[in-house]
Amino acid sequence: MAKAANFIWYELMTSDPAGAAAFYGAVVGWNIPAQGEATAGGIDYRMIGRSDGGNAGGVLALGADMLAGGARPGWLGYLEVDDVDATIDAIKADGGAVQMPAIDLPVGRIAMVTDPQGAPFYIMDPIPPEGAGEGESDVFSVTEAQRVRWNELATSDPDAAIAFYKKHFGWGQEGEMDMGALGAYRFIQRGDVMIGAVMPLMEGYPVPMWSYYIGVDDIDRALAAVRANGGTVTNEPMEIPGGEFAMNAIDPQGAPVGFVGPRKG
Incomplete structure (x- = not known):
């Protein structure tokens, strides 16, 4: 590749x-x-x-x-x-x-x-837009709000999944976080950029799936907005390495979604 x-x-x-x-x-x-x-x-x-x-x-x-x-x-x-x-x-x-x-x-x-x-x-x-050249897409960013900031795969066979994405998409896998009885949360990289992680399938994930964490400006404001606008919080904001916070929700139509950002309060 x-x-x-x-x-x-x-x-x-x-x-x-x-x-x-x-x-x-x-x-x-x-x-x-x-x-x-x-x-x-x-x-x-x-x-x-x-x-x-x-x-x-x-x-x-x-x-x-x-x-x-x-x-x-x-x-x-x-x-x-x-x-x-x-x-x-x-x-x-x-x-x-x-x-x-x-x-x-x-x-x-x-x-x-x-x-x-x-x-x-x-x-x-x-096909790049006319006049746009061969620029990189900017819909993913490790730091910016209003972009997807993290890509997380929950899977029934993390070892096999990591091998598959490394082989077909050229990713790397270095580093992990111990989740105790839940297993390892293993980080994946595209070049030198950490783009997400692979984890074992857990309760609440009926089938293997990718989840995406969208950047927000303030995790507590986003949490209140989820509740005020018909969403369902499935995991309250939890501090992640680096000091920011991540949470999980289901939007009013039933799509699972994650949010990540700083706590400003």
Whole structure:
């Protein structure tokens, strides 16, 4: 692999984009349009706008047919690859599966896959916007609010999952935190940047899945906003290495989500 894969986009699948817009606007400060743009096939898709004018990801409205087919509200990340079809073949050969076959969109070629333990994510060979050149996506940041700051995989087989992502996406794995009876919380790196962690599947995670922690300016303000805007707190803010705080919640439409930021009070 020429370079380690980057998370270049995050997508919220939701049954109520307007409700999600109100919730994430209050908690994170994002601006999500009240009306979606009908894309190919009539799909309702909305961009997530940050205060600095950039995008944090997108919102995909789950239609009645998608919900009837088993789709549920949730967050999915996109990993950049050079060749979607070759990556699909390699993933399938290692025990992964294809959930959505590769398709070409105006923004690039994408497919939805699962790793061998069943955690879903997208792979994408993006087409840079006209005049934008080959710049890096900035939807992920280790430090900035209104961006995803941490990518966390809960899985039934951490050893196998780490080996899979190292092999196919060029990541590293160095360092871990002992969670006692819950096992090891093992950090993953893209180059010299720590992008997240892999942990054993625990109670509350019925199936292997990626979770994403969105940066907020003040964890206590965000906590109050989650409760005031129809969300459910599943883990109260907990101090993490470095002195900031992380929490977990479920948005009003049922998508699990994490938040991370400083305590200012």
